[in-house]
Amino acid sequence: MPRRLDHLVVCVRDLAQAALDWQALGFSLTPTGVHPFGTSNRLAMFGNNFLELLAVTDAAAVPPAASGRFSFAAHNQDFLATGEGMSMLAMHSDDAHADAARFEAARIGAYAPFDFGRDAVLPGGGAARVAFSLAFATDPAMPGIAFFTCQQRHPPELFWKPEYQRHPNGALRVIEVVMSAPEPAEHRGFLEHITESTAELGPGRLMVGARGDQITVLGPAEMARRLPGLAITPSPRFCAARLAVTDLDATKRALKSNGAEFGVSGAVLLVPPAASHGLALEFVEQETI
Numbered sequence: 001m002p003r004r005l006d007h008l009v010v011c012v013r014d015l016a017q018a019a020l021d022w023q024a025l026g027f028s029l030t031p032t033g034v035h036p037f038g039t040s041n042r043l044a045m046f047g048n049n050f051l052e053l054l055a056v057t058d059a060a061a062v063p064p065a066a067s068g069r070f071s072f073a074a075h076n077q078d079f080l081a082t083g084e085g086m087s088m089l090a091m092h093s094d095d096a097h098a099d100a101a102r103f104e105a106a107r108i109g110a111y112a113p114f115d116f117g118r119d120a121v122l123p124g125g126g127a128a129r130v131a132f133s134l135a136f137a138t139d140p141a142m143p144g145i146a147f148f149t150c151q152q153r154h155p156p157e158l159f160w161k162p163e164y165q166r167h168p169n170g171a172l173r174v175i176e177v178v179m180s181a182p183e184p185a186e187h188r189g190f191l192e193h194i195t196e197s198t199a200e201l202g203p204g205r206l207m208v209g210a211r212g213d214q215i216t217v218l219g220p221a222e223m224a225r226r227l228p229g230l231a232i233t234p235s236p237r238f239c240a241a242r243l244a245v246t247d248l249d250a251t252k253r254a255l256k257s258n259g260a261e262f263g264v265s266g267a268v269l270l271v272p273p274a275a276s277h278g279l280a281l282e283f284v285e286q287e288t289i
Contacts, residue, residue: 002197004213005174006150007043007050008241009088011076012277015040015055022053025271025281026169026254029053031121037073038062045164046173049092051241053277056080070111070136075146082144085278086238089177089215091194093149096133106193109137115153123163130154139190142181142236147194168254170245172286176214178240180232184217187236191215212244227280230273239273240280248285 012018019029019042027044034040038061044051054076056062062073072088079087093099096113103109117131131153138146152159181187184206188199191208195215199208204219220232223239230239245251251269255262261275271281 002210002213003091003093003149003195004210005049005177006090006092007052008086008174008177008238008279009052009054009076009090010085010277010279011079011087012053012055012084013080015042015053015057018042018053018055018277021275021277024255024258024260025276026167026251026258026260027051027171028164028167030164033118033120035073035118036061036116037071039073039076043164044167044171045160046167046171046243047165048160049174051174054087068110068112070109070114070138070146070148072114072134072136072148079144083278085273086145086177086241088146088148089238090134090148090150093133093135093151096135096149096151099135099149103135103137103193108139108190108193109135111136120159123161128154128158130159137190137194139187141186142190144235145238169251169283170247170254171251171283172244172246174241175212175244175284176216176242176282177238178227178242178280178282179215179217179236180220180223180230180239181217181236182219182234184219187217191217227270230280238279240282242282242284244286245283246286248283251283 029042038058040057041052041054056077063071065071065074100113114134119127120130133151134148136148195209199206204222206217208215262271269283273280
């Protein structure tokens with residue numbers, strides 16, 4: 001079975017300000033989580049995936065990258081040197097250590113698996129210890145961005161909380177990640193390994209993963225058609241996330257009441273990247289998935 005989308009890392013310079021801006025877009029966010037390696041986050045949690053707002057909050061604690069060891073924090077610190085936005089994509093995993101071995105065999109990730117834990121603040125104000133294992137994969141043809149699989153090593157009820165999964169904008173889950181690339185077909189092999197699925201190629205585009213858990217890579221012409229006005233970079237980048245909502249009219253009302261910037265094109269509500277710290281957001285009704 002193809003892997004499903006687990007979460008998107010949106011790297012920001014000021015976590016407190018980004019949280020205010022994303023709350024204005026109708027997202028409920030978890031309390032701040034602090035990592036033992038110099039970063040902190042707040043999550044927009046959905047049915048079975050989430051968006052992670054992440055900032056470097058203790059530069060002295062960031063471990064440098066080393067041979068055979070990918071530094072999550074250092075990657076995001078380097079990413080911020082060029083701007084805010086989506087820096088990493090995580091796919092779901094049941095065994096990140098096995099994934100790391102597969103990635104090494106496929107020559108897309110000669111990195112040791114990474115295990116860590118942190119305290120999560122519960123809706124009632126208490127705390128629970130949550131633990132994760134990550135397996136990283138990178139491609140020289142996609143510099144500056146990274147992929148990994150994420151295994152949660154704690155009881156699900158400690159992490160997934162209904163109080164955090166309800167959003168004023170009606171968001172249900174991330175259903176698609178959109179990337180830009182000069183030549184989408186060149187990234188077929190790498191993305192097929194990451195998603196464990198077969199890519200579908202079309203003129204100026206590549207689609208990989210299951211419906212509702214899809215990665216779409218668009219060339220310049222297709223990018224201009226789907227996301228007009230977005231800057232095209234010379235190397236591949238994550239540029240947009242599509243989210244399913246219960247009622248698009250209700251989403252419009254929620255964003256309008258907060259003075260949030262957005263546009264509507266047909267059945268898609270689009271939040272430009274300037275309003276969401278570098279990642280464009282597309283909202284569509286669940287029935288259109």
